[in-house]
Amino acid sequence: MAAMPTFRPTRLLVTGGAGFIGSAVVRGILARADAKPSLERVVVLDALTYAGHEVNLEGCEDDARFAFVEGDICDRGLVERLFAEHAIDSVLHLAAESHVDRSIESAEAFIRTNVNGTFTLLDAARRAWDGKAGDAARFVHVSTDEVFGALGDTGVFTETTAYAPNSPYAASKAASDLLVRSYFRTYGLPALVTNTCNNYGPRQLPEKLIPLMITNAAEDKKLPVYGEGRQIREWLHVDDHAEGLWAALVRGTPGESYLFGSGEELNNKQMVELIADTVDEHLGRDPSTSRGLMHYVPDRKGHDFRYAIDASKAERELGWSAKKKLAAELRETVRWYLANEAWRRTVSSEEHRRFQRAYYGHAESRGTAGEGESKR
Numbered sequence: 334m335a336a337m338p339t340f341r342p343t344r345l346l347v348t349g350g351a352g353f354i355g356s357a358v359v360r361g362i363l364a365r366a367d368a369k370p371s372l373e374r375v376v377v378l379d380a381l382t383y384a385g386h387e388v389n390l391e392g393c394e395d396d397a398r399f400a401f402v403e404g405d406i407c408d409r410g411l412v413e414r415l416f417a418e419h420a421i422d423s424v425l426h427l428a429a430e431s432h433v434d435r436s437i438e439s440a441e442a443f444i445r446t447n448v449n450g451t452f453t454l455l456d457a458a459r460r461a462w463d464g465k466a467g468d469a470a471r472f473v474h475v476s477t478d479e480v481f482g483a484l485g486d487t488g489v490f491t492e493t494t495a496y497a498p499n500s501p502y503a504a505s506k507a508a509s510d511l512l513v514r515s516y517f518r519t520y521g522l523p524a525l526v527t528n529t530c531n532n533y534g535p536r537q538l539p540e541k542l543i544p545l546m547i548t549n550a551a552e553d554k555k556l557p558v559y560g561e562g563r564q565i566r567e568w569l570h571v572d573d574h575a576e577g578l579w580a581a582l583v584r585g586t587p588g589e590s591y592l593f594g595s596g597e598e599l600n601n602k603q604m605v606e607l608i609a610d611t612v613d614e615h616l617g618r619d620p621s622t623s624r625g626l627m628h629y630v631p632d633r634k635g636h637d638f639r640y641a642i643d644a645s646k647a648e649r650e651l652g653w654s655a656k657k658k659l660a661a662e663l664r665e666t667v668r669w670y671l672a673n674e675a676w677r678r679t680v681s682s683e684e685h686r687r688f689q690r691a692y693y694g695h696a697e698s699r700g701t702a703g704e705g706e707s708k709r
């Protein structure tokens with residue numbers, strides 16, 4: 334039995350709402366019956382970078398509570414204005430640079446958005462909520478399990494695992510988590526952190542492992558796998574994550590952190606094989622057509638071996654657990670990408686293609702343009 338809500342959001346700001354997880358969160362919240370009595374406004378703030386697309390929020394504008402603002406979380410004037418104009422009492426902060434490989438090419442945008450942007454939001458919230466009681470506002474910062482570094486064959490991350498980020502992406506997220514902690518400890522800002530394993534589901538940009546492999550297989554392009562494909566990841570459906578973020582918002586305790594995971598682990602080779610088989614099945618192709626497209630490329634620099642999560646605190650304190658099973662949901666996910674070719678074309682921006690060419694397309698050993706295994 335889930336504990337009773339301790340906070341009821343009325344005027345919610347969702348940053349990064351046009352991205353993969355953010356759009357699932359916004360859609361989920363607008364559809365919630367239990368949010369309806371108190372929720373008056375959902376304001377999405379998104380800079381629409383190469384990773385953010387309004388098409389992900391299609392249909393949300395039909396809800397009178399929804400407002401979309403194109404803008405940067407680093408723009409202090411804009412952020413302060415939004416807090417004041419919409420009388421924001423709650424924040425789900427998802428806006429981020431999120432792709433590990435991009436952070437290896439250049440970390441600058443990651444430091445700017447993930448560190449400075451989070452600081453700007455925290456500081457605006459602190460000023461806007463100054464004098465409000467702790468139970469009158471909430472700030473939920475959405476983060477990753479990558480802040481904990483890498484595990485070996487055994488063990489799991491818990492909320493008390495020491496931070497040991499290895500990629501510039503993970504380091505920028507770790508820095509933002511620590512800023513959130515400091516704003517709680519120093520100013521009493523009612524903020525909390527969530528750390529989550531790899532997500533999958535509809536509307537994820539095909540730079541990340543699962544949608545990239547599905548679209549490449551469908552288009553008869555190579556399926557590059559880093560190293561020997563031995564890296565192990567835990568996979569959580571994006572709707573389960575969205576449900577967890579709502580639970581953290583309404584039942585989470587400020588100053589705490591919560592880990593969300595599914596317990597479903599696969600190594601990258603197994604995941605690519607599963608996708609390959611599922612795509613062949615959906616397209617009515619000979620089995621192993623897509624497996625024939627798999628090839629191994631030099632490993633990512635500093636590639637973490639394994640991530641795994643103990644989600645028992647979220648279960649105990651938030652009444653949350655993952656409901657969706659990978660076996661069934663991966664089939665649905667493959668079906669969604671194959672059925673939504675127009676979406677795939679819309680989100681494939683020039684910048685997305687540039688990075689694919691520059692990072693994965695330059696060396697023969699990495700294959701041709703448009704390829705590259707990517708974490709997340």
Ligand SMILES: NC(=O)c1ccc[n+]([C@@H]2O[C@H](COP(=O)([O-])OP(=O)(O)OC[C@H]3O[C@@H](n4cnc5c(N)ncnc54)[C@H](O)[C@@H]3O)[C@@H](O)[C@H]2O)c1
Pocket residue numbers: 348349350351352353354355378379380381382383384385386404405406407426427428429430431432446450475476477478506528529530531532533537538709
């Ligand atoms: N995808 C995963 O598996 C995963 C797992 C754990 C945690 N996370 C975290 O969840 C959050 C969302 O991840 P995602 O996969 O949806 O990412 P995404 O890249 O799909 O979306 C990020 C969104 O943020 C927006 N954005 C980027 N910079 C911005 C800026 N300066 N100002 C305003 N908006 C900006 C983009 O336009 C985009 O809409 C991130 O904070 C990420 O670190 C993701």
